[in-house]
């Protein structure tokens with residue numbers, strides 16, 4: 001489906017046939033938002049062209065983050081709010097609240113200035129910064145329409161120097177926010193068994209440069225070191241001696257080092273639904289220290305439940321109705337865990353007590369009633385969604401379960 005008229009025709013057909021569909025991204029979301037059973041509309045837009053006006057860039061919605069960053073290179077521009085995976089589509093990443101790690105910037109939607117979409121009535125609508133529904137649309141799980149084009153505000157392109165080191169968890173947990181704010185871009189990996197935190201800190205550096213590629217946060221070194229720590233008690237494996245590195249490179253290469261193919265990722269996503277789970281909690285930065293200490297106690301009480309060490313990042317707060325970082329600077333905690341009781345219930349209870357929201361592109365261990373209470377604009381979002389798609393063409397069992405939809409074709413309410 002290449003053009004907007006074709007998308008509108010697909011919507012009208014769905015209305016006539018009283019069916020629902022979901023727009024396909026790269027399939028990188030790890031939770032039920034990308035069920036294999038949903039009927040999919042594939043956009044298949046040409047991804048070789050962008051429009052650039054000053055620092056505003058417009059791109060097809062199914063272009064990947066990596067592709068856009070490389071097309072921006074000759075224009076001397078970049079988007080600083082992207083996630084680590086190059087192959088996420090712009091729309092899929094933005095709609096699920098994808099983010100990087102920077103106390104200065106917010107999630108990817110905070111770079112959004114305009115979107116074009118085909119509504120559930122088959123109308124083509126532009127939602128820009130001043131539009132009354134802009135704040136509902138930036139993180140909207142595909143429920144407002146089929147997004148065809150997105151305009152982002154970029155910043156001048158630059159290079160980054162990334163330093164990696166390790167600090168004791170006891171030191172980090174005293175003030176996680178200042179650790180994550182000490183450079184323009186920052187992210188960490190916490191190994192609870194080792195009681196240590198590996199920090200990846202990047203600041204701008206002037207060229208010309210000889211690029212030195214970075215290691216991934218969850219790369220082989222992290223896997224081996226945390227395995228040795230967990231299985232053999234060799235906690236010294238998670239140390240600055242092992243991890244200290246300096247990488248230098250273009251901002252896009254440093255911020256988005258993951259180039260896994262969508263096919264590999266989709267296989268892992270299906271496996272993740274059966275075996276380990278991936279949740280990313282979004283904790284109010286004001287409670288970051290308390291949250292980490294309480295999660296630490298939980299993980300110690302249930303040894304063996306974690307698959308990986310835990311990713312930690314900070315972003316600035318924003319105003320999007322369904323954004324997990326709505327209204328507050330946020331510490332994000334990526335937890336990969338094996339299911340099983342009572343661990344899962346205790347994890348969800350702790351997250352609820354801490355007021356932790358969840359990344360929409362990962363598992364949601366919290367009950368729908370809890371999630372609804374976490375978003376003051378939940379009802380306003382539902383009303384906006386109903387204006388854009390009164391017959392719920394874009395609804396699916398996941399959004400029905402959440403209570404965002406449920407009365408339209410195939411719905412349950």
Ligand SMILES: Cc1cc2nc3c(=O)[nH]c(=O)nc-3n(C[C@H](O)[C@H](O)[C@H](O)COP(=O)(O)OP(=O)(O)OC[C@H]3O[C@@H](n4cnc5c(N)ncnc54)[C@H](O)[C@@H]3O)c2cc1C
Pocket residue numbers: 022023024025026027028029030033034043061062082083084085087088089090091092093094095096097098099100141142143145146147148258260265359360361362
């Ligand atoms: C290897 C890897 C690394 C990751 N790293 C990060 C990270 O650093 N930070 C982070 O926050 N997240 C991260 N994630 C999560 C990830 O960025 C997103 O949740 C996901 O990849 C979104 O992009 P996608 O194209 O895969 O969308 P999908 O998962 O395919 O779709 C997500 C939702 O968007 C909808 N959608 C997609 N396109 C459109 C459209 N054009 N119009 C309307 N609706 C649409 C879909 O129907 C679905 O509801 C990572 C995921 C992977 C697999």
